[in-house]
Amino acid sequence: MITLGDYLVVSAVLFTIGFAGVMLRRNLIVILMSLELMLNAANLSLVAFSRFRVGVSGLPDYNTQVFVFFVITVAAAEVAVGLALLVALYRARQTTDVADITSLKF
């Protein structure tokens, strides 16, 4: 049978893939996509805990699913703002490579 730990391990692997993407890739668009992967890995473990914590009514803990709803909303707003920043950056510098953005480098 599938245990809670199986879902948590899948979530951990997905989070690590997203983390590695943020650390390794230099294209800003792919970095934003990796951020989405990390947020969704956190959502997966939240939903798994929601299903695991069955209340007295015999239903999953819906407080957690409301929290997932908020996370998805904030993530969508974050992507919109991030992509607008990317477009502004591309207009100023004609690049989306983080290695080319060195204005703040000391």
Added chain:
Amino acid sequence: MSPFLFWIFAALTVIFGAAVVLNRNPVASALSLVVSFLGLSALFMSLDAFFVGIIQVLVYAGAVMVLFLFIIMLLDIRAEEGRRVNWLAGAGGIGVALILLIQICVVIKHFQSARRIFPPLARSTTDDVWNIGALLFNNYNLPFQIIGVLVLVATIGVVLLSRREPR
């Protein structure tokens, strides 16, 4: 859900998630992310969270991915040409990610509840939209309205950021 289906969808999610990071072409990365999110949505539904699974498909595979593909098309971003790879930084990044994964797995291994299977439900949860909606508009009314203001501020910010400077 049968263990067989769980492992298929988990493998789909993880493999296409890895493809997002490994692909050189941003368009291929975005399309891999769609498949990864569809697998994740199936995992949500296997946990009886039908509403979350549906909004995962609607918001991510629908809205967010169209936004990504639109920006990639607008900026005309090509696949990265083979630039000089900084092997030290790459090894450092993979090392930190692996240490993080090992740490999380050790925590899960020592977590007693992680070995237990999911308790049975009293009934089917196909009406979970009703339950989540009741909670959202009663207990979480203030956070819900704050989220609305946040989305409004994000919209105004995006319009301001993407406006061309008047010369």
